[in-house]
Amino acid sequence: MMKIINTICPNCSVGCGVGLIVKDDKVLGVYPNKRHPINEGKNCLNGRTCYKIINHEKRLKNPLIKKNGAFVEVSWEEALNYIASHLKKYNGDEITFIASGKCTNEDNYALKKLADGLKAKIGHCICNSPKVDYAEISISGGIEDAKNIVIIGDVFSEHALIGRKVIKAKDKGAKITIFNTEEREILKLNADKFIKVDDYSDIDLNDFKDDLIIINAPIDTDKFKNNKFKNFKILPVAKHCNTVGATLLNIPALNREEYFNLLKDSEFLYIVGENPALVNKNILKDVDFLVVQDVIFTETADLADVVLPTKCWAEKDGTFTNFEKKIQHIKKAVDPQHKALEDWKIIKKLAEKLNINLGFESFDELHKEVMNYLKDLN
Numbered sequence: 001m002m003k004i005i006n007t008i009c010p011n012c013s014v015g016c017g018v019g020l021i022v023k024d025d026k027v028l029g030v031y032p033n034k035r036h037p038i039n040e041g042k043n044c045l046n047g048r049t050c051y052k053i054i055n056h057e058k059r060l061k062n063p064l065i066k067k068n069g070a071f072v073e074v075s076w077e078e079a080l081n082y083i084a085s086h087l088k089k090y091n092g093d094e095i096t097f098i099a100s101g102k103c104t105n106e107d108n109y110a111l112k113k114l115a116d117g118l119k120a121k122i123g124h125c126i127c128n129s130p131k132v133d134y135a136e137i138s139i140s141g142g143i144e145d146a147k148n149i150v151i152i153g154d155v156f157s158e159h160a161l162i163g164r165k166v167i168k169a170k171d172k173g174a175k176i177t178i179f180n181t182e183e184r185e186i187l188k189l190n191a192d193k194f195i196k197v198d199d200y201s202d203i204d205l206n207d208f209k210d211d212l213i214i215i216n217a218p219i220d221t222d223k224f225k226n227n228k229f230k231n232f233k234i235l236p237v238a239k240h241c242n243t244v245g246a247t248l249l250n251i252p253a254l255n256r257e258e259y260f261n262l263l264k265d266s267e268f269l270y271i272v273g274e275n276p277a278l279v280n281k282n283i284l285k286d287v288d289f290l291v292v293q294d295v296i297f298t299e300t301a302d303l304a305d306v307v308l309p310t311k312c313w314a315e316k317d318g319t320f321t322n323f324e325k326k327i328q329h330i331k332k333a334v335d336p337q338h339k340a341l342e343d344w345k346i347i348k349k350l351a352e353k354l355n356i357n358l359g360f361e362s363f364d365e366l367h368k369e370v371m372n373y374l375k376d377l378n
C-alpha cells in the first residue's frame with residue numbers, strides 16, 4: 001500500500017516541507033508539502049531530487065577497515081573496537097571531531113558530548129555561509145512585505161525558495177539591490193540595482209536605511225549585530241539544512257580557512273558527514289588515523305582507516321534547525337537495505353567502548369535533552 005511521509009527537504013537551510021511517496025518500504029518519489037508554511041506547495045529542482053541519496057550507487061552498506069591498503073567489510077563490533085583501541089593512544093588535544101550541518105541536531109549533539117568527554121576538539125564547516133552568532137542574533141523574516149531589500153550574494157540560484165519570496169516582494173513594489181562578486185544574469189534580471197564588488201567586506205552597511213538585508217555570502221556578521229545597526233533587519237542564509245542547528249549546539253562554526261587549519265592540526269580525525277578531500281586531497285595527508293562516518297563512499301572515505309555507514313535522512317527521526325532558527329522534525333520513511341545506523345547510535349556505541357556515558361539510552365531521551373538545550377536559544 002502506498003503512503004505519504006511528510007518530512008523536511010535536507011538539501012538546504014530553507015527547510016521546505018516534502019512528502020515522500022513510499023510503497024513496499026521503498027521511496028518512489030517526492031512532492032512538495034502543500035500545507036507547509038515555508039514553501040507553500042513548491043520545491044526547487046534540488047528539492048525534487050532529494051530522495052535520490054537513498055539508493056545512491058555509492059551508498060555505504062557495511063563498516064569498512066583498511067587492511068594492507070584495501071578496504072575489507074567488517075562487523076560493527078570489529079570496526080568500533082578497532083577505532084576505540086586507536087583512540088586510546090591519543091591525548092584529547094590530538095583528537096578532532098568534525099560535525100556537519102547536514103546531520104540532525106541529535107546526531108551533532110551526541111558527537112559534541114563524545115568530543116567533550118574526550119576533551120577533544122570539535123568544529124563544523126559553514127562553507128560559504130555568513131558567520132553568525134545565532135544565539136545572539138534575532139532573525140528577521142518578512143521578505144514578502146519588505147519595501148527595500150538588499151541581497152549580498154545569490155539567493156536565486158542557491159536558495160530558490162527565498163528567491164521566490166523576493167520576487168513576490170518585487171511584484172508588490174519592493175526595490176531590490178543586489179551585491180555580488182560575479183555578474184550573474186539571474187541577479188541582473190531580478191535587481192533594480194546590481195552592484196559588482198571585488199570583496200563582500202567592501203560593502204558599507206552604513207548606507208542602508210529601513211532595509212531588509214539578506215546575506216548569502218561568507219561574511220562575518222559580527223558587524224551586523226542588531227545593537228550596532230538599527231536601521232535595517234538582517235536575514236543570514238546558512239548553506240546546509242542544519243548549519244544553524246550545529247552552531248546553536250555550540251559547535252564552533254568554522255569558515256573554510258579555519259576548517260582546513262583544524263584538519264591539518266589533527267592527529268586522530270573523526271569526520272561525520274563531510275568531504276574535505278573533494279576540495280583538497282592533500283589537506284589530510286598528515287593525519288595519523290582517519291575515521292569517516294557517512295551515507296556514501298566519498299573522496300574523504302577513500303583516504304580513511306575506518307569507514308562507517310550511516311542512515312540517510314529518510315531512514316531516521318530527528319530535527320533540523322532552518323535558516324530562521326525554526327526547529328523542524330524529520331521522519332523516518334523507510335528502513336535502510338543494509339547495515340547503516342543512525343549517526344547518534346554509532347557515536348553512543350563508540351562511547352560505550354571508551355567507558356564514556358553520554359547520558360541517554362534511547363532516541364527519545366536524546367531528543368528531549370537536545371530540545372531542552374535549544375529551548376533557551378531561540
Ligand code: SF4
Pocket residue numbers: 009010011012013014015016039042043044045046047048159160161162
Ligand atoms: S529551497 Fe532548499 S529546502 Fe527548499 S526544496 Fe529547494 S533545496 Fe529543498
